[in-house]
Amino acid sequence: MNKKYIQKYPLVWQKDDLYLEIFCSIPNIATGIVLTTDDSKFVIDPGDGILRDLNKNFSKEDILDFSDVFISHGHHDHVGGVWSFLTYLFVMKRTNPLNIYFPEGCKEIISIHKAFTEVYAAELTYRINLSQIDSAVKIKIGEITVEPFEVIHKEHGESGDAEFVPSLGYKFNYAKKSICYGGDTAYCKNLVEMAKGSDLAIIEAGAENEDDDMHMTIEQAVKIGKTAKEFFLVHVPE
Ligand SMILES: [Zn+2]
Numbered sequence: 084m085n086k087k088y089i090q091k092y093p094l095v096w097q098k099d100d101l102y103l104e105i106f107c108s109i110p111n112i113a114t115g116i117v118l119t120t121d122d123s124k125f126v127i128d129p130g131d132g133i134l135r136d137l138n139k140n141f142s143k144e145d146i147l148d149f150s151d152v153f154i155s156h157g158h159h160d161h162v163g164g165v166w167s168f169l170t171y172l173f174v175m176k177r178t179n180p181l182n183i184y185f186p187e188g189c190k191e192i193i194s195i196h197k198a199f200t201e202v203y204a205a206e207l208t209y210r211i212n213l214s215q216i217d218s219a220v221k222i223k224i225g226e227i228t229v230e231p232f233e234v235i236h237k238e239h240g241e242s243g244d245a246e247f248v249p250s251l252g253y254k255f256n257y258a259k260k261s262i263c264y265g266g267d268t269a270y271c272k273n274l275v276e277m278a279k280g281s282d283l284a285i286i287e288a289g290a291e292n293e294d295d296d297m298h299m300t301i302e303q304a305v306k307i308g309k310t311a312k313e314f315f316l317v318h319v320p321e
Contacts, residue, residue: 088319106136108317110289114161122225124149133164152183155266156250157191173208180210186249187215230254234268237297270303284311287318
């Protein structure tokens, strides 16, 4: 693979109090992203290792303060840390509700949540609000407006044929700044439009070869990234 684009994680980006850190984004292994402002704390795609990475960077009190989780899609390298994150919060006696936003029809989050609440029904100290969303909703959380947008991602189903996976990218707008995260996607018009002019675009370049129709090549990702003021390429095969 193109070594030039293999990132050294973590990747950090900050403008005033808008802070974004990508702990890692490695295909088939894990993703983990946090976005914070003075008043907000979000986790985006809590893959495996998210608790370890949060714990390295934030105090216990700060981790308990994370209010919202955004899921791009249900693949394990994007949701593998959800169970341990949810467990940590009640072990540490969280009381505030936690909001989880995820693409409509994402069976992994629905299943994890169902199993989690069955196992820990008697011990849960906080409420989990699940929000299945699509691109029709804009979410306002404090001073941040989040715009979900549909992207094109697939997986190989039982028949071996590629099937579409419910997948979203998110654009976070705050204090006249914007961060666009595309999640996993093939080259798509929505991402092209949302990344354009963003202060930061986080673009996947996960294609193993030119025929990969689930991910983008480095060339495609760079082309989109360059339309933003700054960009990170992520999810690059190592
Ligand atoms: Zn994926």
